[in-house]
Amino acid sequence: MNLLxxxxxxxRIDEMRLLFLALLVSVTAVTSVNFFTDRTERSMTQQATKLLGADLIVRSSRPLxxxxxxxxxxxxxQQAEIISFRSVVSVGDSLQLSDVKAVSDTFPLRGNVETSSLLDGRSEVxxxxxxxxxxxxxxxxxxxxxxxxxxxEVRIGRSLFNLNKVLVKSPNQGANVFQFSPEVLMPLADLPATGLLTPGSRARFSYLFSGTDAQVxxxxxxxxxxxxxxxxxxTLDDGLPSVGTALQRAQRFLNTxxxxxxxxxxxxxxxxxYSFSRHETHSVAVLKTMGASRRRILVRYLSQLLLTSTAAAILGAILGYFIQNGIAYMLRDVIGTDLPAPSLVPLITGLLTAWIMVFSFSxxxxxxxxxxxxxxxxQNQPQPRSNRWKLLLLTIMSGIFALMWMQTQDLKLSAxxxxxTLGAILVFWAVSTLLLSQLKKLSRNRKYSARALSSAGNRLVLLVVVFGIGLFSLLLLTALRGDLLDRWQNSIPDDAPNNFLINIQPDEVSKLRAYLNENKIDPDLYPMIRGRLVAMNDKPVxxxxxxxxxxxxxxxxxxxLSSVEAFPEANILLEGEWFKPEDNQGFSVEEGVxxxxxxxxxxxxxxxxxxxxxxxTITSVRRVNWDNLTPNFFVLGAPGSMENLPQTWITSIYAPPENxxxxxxLIKQHPSVSAINISAIMTQIKDLIGKAAFAVQAIFAFTLIAGIVVxxxxxxxxxxxxxKELAILKTIGASRKQLRQSILTEFVVVGAVSGFLAGLFxxxxxxxxxxALFDLEPSINLMLILIGTVAGAxxxxxxxxxxxxxLLNVAPAVLFQEHAE
Amino acid sequence: MVDNTINYALETTALGKKIQLKNNQSLSILHDITLQIPQGSSVAITGASGSGKTTLLGLLAGLDTASTGDVKLLGQSMVDLDEDQRAALRLGQVGFVFQSFHLMNNLSALENILLPLELEQSVSDPHKAALEALEQVGLSNRATHLPTQLSGGEQQRVALARAFVNKPKVLFADEPTGNLDQATSTDIEQLLFKLQKDNNSTLVLVTHDDALADQCQIHYRIVDGQLVTEA
Structure with a gap:
């Protein structure tokens, strides 16, 4: 038989057209999402590499x-080189310990350096x-x-330099904010003349590389x-923790x-x-009476399914591509116009999705x-066939899992x-079966519409499960989008600290605090003690x-290390007990350590x-939110337990732009204190989160359409x-009003029950x-359950x-005729 | 595989069918049925509703398996054949006509008739053969119409064309006029017997219409699960 x-x-088979439509919708959804995430993910990765200044960096304590x-x-x-070291920059008698970076002129490979010729002037790339x-x-x-x-003119080592521009923004500065002094960029070629790079000097050698994904x-x-x-x-993943986790979260949201x-x-x-196989029973029996073998029949249906699914996949991928382009165009102000071109991977994913779906589900x-x-x-009616449900369940489940894994490429998230989903299906099934039996009991001797409800049989259970899962997906996405996204975005408030003050000497703490208080800032100051871990349980490391x-x-x-009295705000106590004010023993340690x-x-x-x-001794374990832009410590000591150890103090403050x-x-009053401005990196992080939020919203709209079609x-x-049912009811004298009531009752109840369960789940x-996935605090949103119930009904x-x-307006005889066909 | 010199299109020996009931008891629908149907003859099986007419038809055609006894279709015993082997025996040699036509709704009239030819793959020009069959039933102008676009009588004509297109040795008909009005029934009956004669097929017809049954050469009635020959 030829393809055509x-x-x-x-x-010409109703169910085949429906199958085509369902596949088309799902492939369009998957490919438009995948095309879009593919491009935005790569765009975000590019964005983040700009912070790193490269795709890949090798850092070393000696030349590579x-x-x-x-x-x-x-x-x-492509390559660039940085040799960085700490050195004093001086003008006359004034000295400032600085972080000097001798850079090759190819730096940065990703992102830009922004400078200004005036102190308060506009910065330019x-x-x-x-x-x-x-x-x-x-x-x-x-x-x-x-x-x-x-x-x-400033002096660095033996050389004199003209300090001619203000360095407003430079990549590769966020790696470790605690060790930053003012950043100074000098040409790599001028480094030997300064005489600062001697064999014993503590310089760090960084080699930056960039190229295509494959090259990297x-x-x-x-x-x-x-x-x-x-x-x-x-790399991006471990170079900049804040950006790395922000990016990971964004990707997880999109994939979810x-x-x-x-x-x-x-x-x-x-x-x-399901309905396809039921309606085709007679056709198969006819083919068998004609002498068709099972193999012949299997080949016949497989070729139909293969062709239908392939056609749906190709058309869906094309539609997905255009929809994705549309989304990208609508969001051009937010995500920019320079999105990388989509790769062919989503196309293949679309095809695989259609095949896995159609074959595992049917x-x-x-x-x-x-x-x-x-x-x-x-036989007039196809026999109910339920003996294969275990196999059906198994293939559907493996199909769903395969699709999830393919989509997320994340085993944990898929699992x-x-x-x-499995739990939801089981509970939906159990609850709706229970509900059905209750309704049957209730509807005895009741009026017609309620009786019709109970006679709807397994159909009702099936509808509750299907609508329930559909609504569940939509509500979950609403929750993820609104609830989670808000909380996540709020995790970096507008007045988040934008400056770290480090290297504060113990005797300066009270004066510095007084100065900040005068400026209406109440800082949390932490002592910072540097120590090397040498033994655990008295066993040398x-x-x-x-x-x-x-x-x-x-x-x-x-x-x-640090010691504080109050439990740090953004931390979560996982085990043990936090220090009492009078404690002077114990460590509170971060869970990762x-x-x-x-x-x-x-x-x-x-x-x-x-x-x-x-x-x-370790007396408690904490989870630390590393993104909150306040000083965080792996190990905290009991209050007062570290007073006598050599230390400097640290704090983070929000310096309003108008001040x-x-x-x-502050620096003038406390010359030894170093201030690190992190506004640039924060703006970038917020920008990333904003983009991710938009992407999720765009995809949400699409899932909503898919839900309605389903x-x-x-x-x-x-x-x-x-x-057929309506024809029989009309024949035996049910009025249109009664039929309308029974239909409405059935669907409203189905919708309300599915919506309630969906909201709960x-x-x-x-x-x-x-x-578990996004490291955010739980919160119960009861509105979601109410919205689910009402929206479902x-x-x-x-x-x-x-x-x-x-169908209400059609004469019963016609209904029978159509059914016979 | 099939011996062309045999005398009987169908033979049964002590054929019986029992079904298992829920309470672990069994119900005997047919028992001890022995018959021989000569090649080219026409046989009617009648009986009250639920007497087992259709069950017997299913057993004779190898659509169902017997509980006891044996059926030989075209000389081949079916007792040891599995479903696919029985299907292979029917392929190209057995035709069916049903009360509710059972045309494939997604195939046009012509495509429905082509189906058995495509399955058999022995006709050099199936398309031509199918058109001829359509012409024989007087519907050559409806070739591209789908079953939903045909009347009941037309659908049964297409079903007849489909049943006879590969000149079957045996044709089973289950209440072929049961869903049709009187006038259309007469047309279909005439067509059925004409095609049977033209193709020299053996006709096994199940009906509750005694007038139709009387047009057959042999008329059996099922009474209490056993076969009684009508005068």
Whole structure:
């Protein structure tokens, strides 16, 4: 049989058209979402790489092996180099310890440097090729602490430089805000003349690489096994924790949104396949009477399904592409016009989605169909066939899981969503079955409309499950979008700290606090004690005992310890008890450190602090919100337990933009204090979150459309059965009013029950998601349940009534005729 | 596989059918049915509603399996054949006509008639053969029409054309005029017997219409699960 013929014959089957429509909707949903997330994800990644200044960085304590550089060259990667060290910048008698970066003129590979020729002037995008030999650019704080204007001659090491521009923004500055002094950029070629780079000097060598995704991946794969002690690979994921987690969250939101549309469409496909296999029973029996073997029949239906699904997938992918373009166009002000071109991956995903859906959702029914006994041809009604439900459940479940995994490429998220969906289906099924039996009891001796409800049988259960899952997806997305997104965005409030003040000497604390109080700022000041972890449970620490790179990295550098009386605001106490004011013993440790070093409550940790061994027992475990832009510590000591240890103090403050002199004046009064302005990085993070929010909203709108189509598809699949039922009822004298009432009662009840259950589950699931996936605090939103119940009753009531209303006006004889056909 | 020299299109020996009831008891619908139907003859089976007429038809055609005894269709015993083997036996040699026509709704009249030819794959020009069959039933102008666009009588004509298109040795008909009015029934009956004669097919007809049954050469009645020959 040729393709056209198969297509033409398949297209004439009602259920095949419905299947096509359901597949089209789901593939369009999946591909438009995937095309869009593919592009926005890459756009966000690009955005974030701009903060890093590159796609990939190797940091080292000594110059890098030439092999690395030649490998990068061979792979076609672009390169830039930074040698950074701390040095004093001086003008006359004024000194300022600064973070000097000698950079190659190819820096930055991603993102921009912004400079200004005036202290308060407008900043403009600049290029390092404008930084001539003998010139340096520096962060505004250097100017204020040295009290100099631009174009002043400064000394760095043995050389004199013209400090000619204010460095307003530069990538690669957010890596470790605690170690920042004013940033100074100088040409790499001028470095030898300063005499600062001697064999013993503590310089850090950073090699930046950028290229295509494949090039970067090749380089990363090549580099990983080569790295020696003291060399470290930094990518977007671990380079900038705040941006990294923000990006991860954004991607999870988008994927979750996309997945829900898949689940939604799955309900439609399952329903359609169900009614398809039921209605085709007689056709299979006829073919068997003619002598067709099971194999022949299987091939016949498989080819129809394959063709239908492939056609739906191709058309859906094309539609998805255009819809995605439309979304990108509508959001051009927010996400910019320079989105990368979509890749072909979503197209393949679309095709796979259609095939997985159609075959996992219909193959058991197809097998059952093929095994129809030919003698069924003599029976008027197809026999109910339920013996295959276990197989059906298994293939549908594996299909859903495969789709989830394909969509999220995240096993944990898939497993979570899968179990959630499974639980929801089971509960929907159990509750609606229970409800049905109650209604049957109630409706005895009641008026007609209620009796009709109870006689609706399994159809009612099926509708509650399908509508329930559909509404659940929509409500969950509403919760995720509104509730979670708001909370997440609020996690960085407008008045979040934008300056870190570090290197505050203990004797300056009270004066500095007084100055800030005068300016209506009440800062949380923390002592900061630097110590190396040398022993755990009195057993000396050996780096080689640890495999995890993060654990090794923690051991190679010094910990920042602190002690506070009040429990830090943005932390969550997981285990143990927080210090009492009178306590002077104990450590409160961050959960990640506990896990990495396999520590438990009651273990001891020993730090070497300036040659003094400081040992304490772990008395509590905390979860730390690293994104909240206040000083956070892995290890906190009891209040007062660290008073005698060498320390400096740290705080973060919000300096309002209108109070420009606040920080410079503070630096003048406290010359040893360093201020780090993090507004730039914060703006970038907020920008990223804003974009993610828009993307999720756009996708939400699409899932809503998919949900409505699925609702109609579900109704449509039961239409034949209802048509016959209405004909019988009309024949025996039911009035149109009675029929209308019974239809409305059935759908309103179905809608309300599904909506109620959907709301309940959405609240539960969104909270589990908030806690487990997005690290946000749970909160119960009862409105969601109310909205679900009302929206379900109204939506399903209206949709169901509209769907069946035309049948109310048809003469009963016609209904029978149509059914016989 | 099939011996062309056989005398009987259908033979049964001590054929019986029991069904299992829910309370672990069984109900015997047919028992001890032994008959021989010569090639080319026409046989009617009548009986009251629920007497087992259709069950017997299903057993004779190999659509269902017997509880006891054996059926030989075109000389081939079906007792040891599985469903696909029985289907292969029917392929190209057995035709069916049903009370409710059972045309495929997604296929046009012509495509419905083509179906058995496509399954059999032995006719060199199936399209031509199907058109001829359509012409024989007087519907050549309705070739592209879907079943929903045809009247009941027209649908049954298409069903007849489909049943006879590959010149079956045996044709089973289950109440072929049961859904039609009197005038249309007469037309269909005449067409049925004409096609049967033209193709020299053996006709096994189940009906509760004694007038129709009397047009057949042999008339059996099922009484209490057993076969009684009518005069």
């Amino acid at each position: 013929k198969i297509w033409r014959q398949a297209w 092996s030439e092999d690395y550089l030649s490998q990068a060259k061979q792979l076609g990667l 600049d290029s390092l090729s404008n930084l001539k030999s003998g010139q340096v650019w520096a962060a505004p704080t250097l100017f204020s602490s040295l009290e100099i204007p631009p174009n002043t 991946k090749n380089m990363t794969d090549w580099l990983k096994p080569q790295l020696k002690t003291g060399e470290r690979l930094e 949104a996309a997945l829900l549309s898949v689940i939604l469409a799955g309900a439609a496909i399952a329903l359609t396949s 193959s058991p029914q197809l097998l059952q169909l093929v095994n129809t006994a030919p003698v069924q041809i003599f 979570f969503l899968f179990l959630g 050996v780096i080689d005992d640890f495999e995890s790179p993060r654990a090794r990295r923690l051991l190679q550098r010094e910990f920042n 506990m896990e990495r070093f396999s520590l438990v409550l009651g273990d001891t940790m020993t730090f070497d602090i300036g040659g003094v061994q400081f040992t304490q 420009r002199s606040l920080v410079p004046d 609702l109609f598809a579900a109704l449509q699949s039961q239409k034949a059965e209802r048509r 959405a609240v539960l699931a969104s909270n589990i998601a908030a806690y 109204v939506l399903v009531g209206i949709a169901g009534y509209l769907n069946l209303r035309p």
